[in-house]
Ligand SMILES: NC(=O)C1=CN([C@@H]2O[C@H](COP(=O)(O)OP(=O)(O)OC[C@H]3O[C@@H](n4cnc5c(N)ncnc54)[C@H](O)[C@@H]3O)[C@@H](O)[C@H]2O)C=CC1
């Protein structure tokens with residue numbers, strides 16, 4: 407049995423359009439309704455037949471949904487939920503894909519006091535955005551973290567789990583706070599470092615823009631890929647996961663200072679020990695099959 411029959415996707419960018427494509431592929435009988443605040447995105451979604459129906463308001467989009475999946479930047483979650491609050495069917499489950507969880511849950515709960523809310527985060531994406539950047543296989547072999555509130559009934563969580571598993575993801579459950587700390591280390595601060603190093607390189611007056619491009623070796627090129635990620639999405643993630651990001655940045659700053667001292671004092675052993683440990687971490691990530699470059703994810707990008 408399918409976990410949901412009528413899925414509404416609000417926000418039809420990279421993730422929303424990937425959810426739509428993946429649902430079409432995995433559960434072709436599910437009726438998909440889409441909505442996006444941007445009329446241009448709605449027009450593209452209609453042209454590429456992303457959903458069975460593209461609504462022209464958030465309220466109209468949710469009216470007969472049994473799952474409402476919010477795929478907008480985390481700073482817009484509360485506002486869009488307030489738009490459809492009066493039209494949400496009592497038995498519908500509201501979920502989301504936002505990259506930070508505690509503040510999204512608080513924003514949704516504030517405007518949907520009675521609704522069944524099961525927040526989620528598929529840990530899968532790219533540096534691209536918009537409805538044409540999505541693809542059906544994005545979630546295959548990737549994690550999706552669900553962060554239900556304490557006291558949430560088991561049934562809606564089990565339905566969300568079945569939904570993401572049908573799209574090819576593996577599901578893990580944790581508290582919103584723990585999610586935010588883990589993702590601060592594994593995703594948010596790495597993105598901040600990328601934005602920062604690419605900004606630093608482009609600010610260096612003695613190194614011209616063309617030299618940065620011409621001599622960008624592998625490491626810098628990798629940073630430029632994630633530094634090309636959507637500015638609105640990432641601005642919102644940092645403003646919505648402040649506490650955990652600041653905590654990890656503080657630790658990082660201390661560790662960088664330690665490396666600075668090791669370099670200054672010629673402490674090669676300390677550098678060697680760290681680089682040996684980090685190489686082992688990379689190798690264990692690959693062994694666990696969590697590397698993007700692994701060929702059998704069937705990714706089309
Ligand atoms: N990009 C990535 O790699 C990943 C993103 N996420 C999360 O997915 C969410 C969406 O990100 P993307 O799809 O990458 O962004 P995107 O920029 O491709 O799409 C977001 C869409 O939301 C629409 N939107 C914005 N405010 C709205 C509102 N108030 N009402 C209706 N529509 C609105 C925009 O017009 C846009 O089409 C974010 O919360 C992000 O944290 C989660 C996993 C990976």
Ligand SMILES: O=C(O)C(=O)Cc1ccc(O)cc1
Nearest residue numbers: 505528529530531532533632
């Ligand atoms: O493109 C990359 O390297 C990513 O890290 C994708 C990504 C971006 C945001 C998320 O919340 C989860 C995954």
